[in-house]
Amino acid sequence: MSNYNEKPEAGVLALGDAILACLTERPMTGYELAKTFDNSIGFFWKADHQQIYRELTKLRDRGHIQGREVVQSGKPNKLVYTLTPEGRAALRHWAARPSVPASIKDDLLVRLYALDSVDIEPLRTDLMARLEHHRDRFARYERLLSKRFPDGTAPPADVGKLLGLRVGLAHERAVAEWCEEAIEALSALSSGAERTNVVPIEDVKRETNS
Amino acid sequence: MSNYNEKPEAGVLALGDAILACLTERPMTGYELAKTFDNSIGFFWKADHQQIYRELTKLRDRGHIQGREVVQSGKPNKLVYTLTPEGRAALRHWAARPSVPASIKDDLLVRLYALDSVDIEPLRTDLMARLEHHRDRFARYERLLSKRFPDGTAPPADVGKLLGLRVGLAHERAVAEWCEEAIEALSALSSGAERTNVVPIEDVKRETNS
DNA sequence: CGCTTCTTTACCGTAACGCGAAAAAGTCAG
DNA sequence: CTGACTTTTTCGCGTTACGGTAAAGAAGCG
Structure with missing residues (x-):
């Protein structure tokens, strides 16, 4: 361990x-x-x-x-x-000194955890706001990256800043995608027995190659 | 009170x-x-x-x-x-109530930000520990997912828990991949040039008001 | 025998955050 | 001219979070 x-x-x-x-x-x-x-x-x-x-x-x-x-x-x-x-x-x-890995600590996850005890509609609204938020951030990081590091490389002193932006980018993308998934899942829930077929993850091999 | x-x-x-x-x-x-x-x-x-x-x-x-x-x-x-x-x-x-999007708040990013003012070796070690940590978490989420939701679907009451695991999975994967990238970048840094004379402070930024 | 598990509680600190307010100078719009 | 806003710093109220140290008392494990 x-x-x-x-x-x-x-x-x-x-x-x-x-x-x-x-x-x-x-x-x-x-x-x-x-x-x-x-x-x-x-x-x-x-x-x-x-x-x-x-x-x-x-x-x-x-x-x-x-x-x-x-x-x-x-x-x-x-x-x-x-x-x-x-x-x-x-x-x-x-x-x-070694850093401590930060935990996620998002209250949205708590709401989702107690999904059967809360109202889904405000949750869905919230998730949509979040999706927008993460997309905004993503776009912002992308803009900053292409402006400050147009060729994807950085002088030695700035490597850390590049890496910071890259992790932000990766994070926002991952969470934004997850938001879409979550919204869909909640919609399926509230619309009742309708079941959209979920693609298993093994088949979704999305590699972003620019 | x-x-x-x-x-x-x-x-x-x-x-x-x-x-x-x-x-x-x-x-x-x-x-x-x-x-x-x-x-x-x-x-x-x-x-x-x-x-x-x-x-x-x-x-x-x-x-x-x-x-x-x-x-x-x-x-x-x-x-x-x-x-x-x-x-x-x-x-x-x-x-x-609407949730507040949690900020990342990882001290590792601060260290990286000040990369040219800190020692890279402990940072690289730290990053490798982090990589292992995120991989562990990833594997853990994967195991939990395939155990609790083998077919990728959940009964309505558990949808939130599924989603929680899914976001954890996505997050750990993204961060782990980023760790690899960061380690590589740092390695390239330290194995690279032995401090060729780079940019002393020749450029004093002038404030708009003096 | 001592050690760990189980279960709760107490008191110590301090870091983090947030809100509301206030100085004292200037600029700018109406 | 007045009122609003910017610039820059500071004070003081509060709460939330979190961390450590330690005390209970009985059971079970080796």
Whole structure:
């Protein structure tokens, strides 16, 4: 059996590390971080500005980042945060620890699990919204990919960002397809004895080759 | 502690609802719930026994479940929890609200994002562990599917459980495939150029306002 | 004999999230 | 000019989630 229950020490504080990761790119203010977590990480992590600022304070207290005030005319002064060498080291150290596989944790699955105890109509509506959502995301990732990495390759420093987009793409596609399947199944349920023939999975060998 | 009916916004407390969903199947004790959340929901949701018990207490206080003590000989007495009509109604009501699409939130992606600031070797090791993990899960779902739904169909009440397994399957497959891709990419990175002089900071991005 | 299983509960912490509010400067539309 | 909105940061209220440590008490296993 695979055992991923080692002992990740100080554990889960990934939001702070996500911020550190963002700051490896360039120094940023809390406002910038909050606006777009840069358009890669922000897809997987969302956090409002209060959260960001609170985390920034903690990171500064730990000496992982350093704030430099930039006086602006016409706007409030801003605090541009830069990684300190300690912050860099902390990030490296954190990144060297094994990650914990995230669980799916989707409440939709809970609803489906109790399918015979809930109303199917709102569920179907919900699933359709979800389908749209995942399709949107998929298209967004595709656009980003073809814009930032038109030939499918990346310079060494950006390989990780490419991979991030690729996993997002794969995930959204898989879930969107599943949504279609689920909607169909629910429709078949509510329309009664009508049974659409389901194609067994072994025969559906869909390879997307572009 | 007075007001929990005024804010029916999108789903917050899902752990409690997951427990309610479990209890629609059959009455269970906290211990049973903690052991295996039944082998469908437990894959997507993991919670230790303290969490479960705490949640059970809350649910009982709300009148959503009802505990019935069963005296046992040879074992401690147990509390078998049953859904009350109020609990059923609450579950139905909760399930009728739109769900919030869960974000991915995987710290591995953060590590990858900051790829040029971290060590690749532990990352590659981590990815290989992850690959194994997702393959395990995939195989597990496959086994469960062929055991519980050998012909790929389910009685109406179990359609949701089938769908849950199917999305798990699709997800694990997609992520496992991505892991392979990522491992390959990282290997190419580390075996490749020994740091040819690449892009120092010659390009200071000018802010729109200085 | 000690160890594990069974079953529940308690109290400790803190990370994460969310909501509402507020400063103090400027821009821009009506 | 007024009102609304942007920019940027911060405070403080709350709840949910989760993690650890530990205590019970009886049974069964080796």
